[in-house]
Amino acid sequence: MRFDPQxxxxxxxxxxxxxxxxHDSGQVLMVAWMNVDSVARTLETGRVTYWSRSRQAFWxxxxxxGHVQHLVELRIDCDRDCLLALVNxxxxxxxxxxxxxxxxxxxxxxxxxxxxxxxD
Amino acid sequence: MRFDPQxxxxxxxxxxxxxxxxHDSGQVLMVAWMNVDSVARTLETGRVTYWSRSRQAFWxxxxxxGHVQHLVELRIDCDRDCLLALVNxxxxxxxxxxxxxxxxxxxxxxxxxxxxxxxD
Numbered sequence: 001m002r003f004d005p006q007x008x009x010x011x012x013x014x015x016x017x018x019x020x021x022x023h024d025s026g027q028v029l030m031v032a033w034m035n036v037d038s039v040a041r042t043l044e045t046g047r048v049t050y051w052s053r054s055r056q057a058f059w060x061x062x063x064x065x066g067h068v069q070h071l072v073e074l075r076i077d078c079d080r081d082c083l084l085a086l087v088n089x090x091x092x093x094x095x096x097x098x099x100x101x102x103x104x105x106x107x108x109x110x111x112x113x114x115x116x117x118x119x120d
Numbered sequence: 121m122r123f124d125p126q127x128x129x130x131x132x133x134x135x136x137x138x139x140x141x142x143h144d145s146g147q148v149l150m151v152a153w154m155n156v157d158s159v160a161r162t163l164e165t166g167r168v169t170y171w172s173r174s175r176q177a178f179w180x181x182x183x184x185x186g187h188v189q190h191l192v193e194l195r196i197d198c199d200r201d202c203l204l205a206l207v208n209x210x211x212x213x214x215x216x217x218x219x220x221x222x223x224x225x226x227x228x229x230x231x232x233x234x235x236x237x238x239x240d
Contacts, residue, residue, distance in 0.1 A: 001231045019139055019148060026146025028139060031202045043226065076231070077221040078214050082151045084222045094198055101197040102204045106163065111121045111196070 005039040009081040015051060018083040020061075020093060023072040029093035030101040032059070034083065039074075046071045048085055067091040092118050125159040129201040135171060138203040140181075140213060143192040149213035150221040152179070154203065159194075166191045168205055187211040212238050 010016050015033040022029055032050040034042065038058055041049040045060075048069035052059040062068030069087040076083060094101040096117055103115035130136050135153040142149055152170040154162065158178055161169040165180075168189035172179040182188030189207040196203060214221040216237055223235035 003226050003229055003231050017137060017151065019151070021148055028141055028148065028204055031137065031139070031197065043229075074226045075222040075234075076224040076226070077151065078216055078218075078223070079221070082221075084148055096198055098198075101199070101202075102195040103198070104196040106123050106194045106196070109123055109163075111123050114195075 003043075005036045005043075007080065008036070008039065008076065008083075009079065010036065011081075013053075015053070016081060016083055018048075018050065018085055020048060020069055020085050020087050020089070022089055023086040024088070027100055028102055029069075029087070029089055029099070032061075039083070042071055042085070043074060048087055061093075062090060065091075065095075067093065069093070123163075125156045125163075127200065128156070128159065128196065128203075129199065130156065131201075133173075135173070136201060136203055138168075138170065138205055140168060140189055140205045140207050140209070142209055143206040144208070147220055148222055149189075149207070149209055149219070152181075159203070162191055162205070163194060168207055181213075182210060185211075185215075187213065189213070 014035050018034050019031050020029040035051040038049045038051045048061045050059040068090045072086040092099050098115045105112045105114045134155050138154050139151050140149045155171040158169045158171045168181045170179040188210045192206040212219050218235045225232045225234045
């Protein structure tokens, strides 16, 4: 079936969450939001393009930082209200310079930092 | 630092998205929502417990289907507005009987089913 970005289920803000997962390692890198146009742009350009809720603008991941996400494959969940982007990530995905945004683990009721920022 | 479920950033509905990832294979299984009490219950019981938006009730994953998610580790992202649950998943995670909800891939502009339902 031909894919139409309009066929996804967006929330009342017109957004859908997208998980970025490292294609090689399987590491979950980050979650951000897309609107219908950023889904289309991501597929057209092969560069993962979110919608920045704070800036209300397209956010081509890595455009300023160089920490680009090249799309390997985009997947849709059963409810069509969540996306999974398998990516090749250049450098850290997190703005804190860590590989993944999920660097805090809960262990025995404590918050534990399990990932260090990468060197520049 | 001691973890307090109240310290997470919930949306205007009091919810936070949680990704379930297979601890062994790294496969992303599903995304569902938690409120502050389901986060606390998940940590207390070791059974991943979402908040069902449609039923407005706790949803102990697998309670009726037997397709339980045992929590291995819960992680928080940098913005504290998304969770990652590493789990041991019994059987399929998806209500369609597929291992993962992300069974539809976009390839050359087409929707392609990449995963079959598991046999009962």
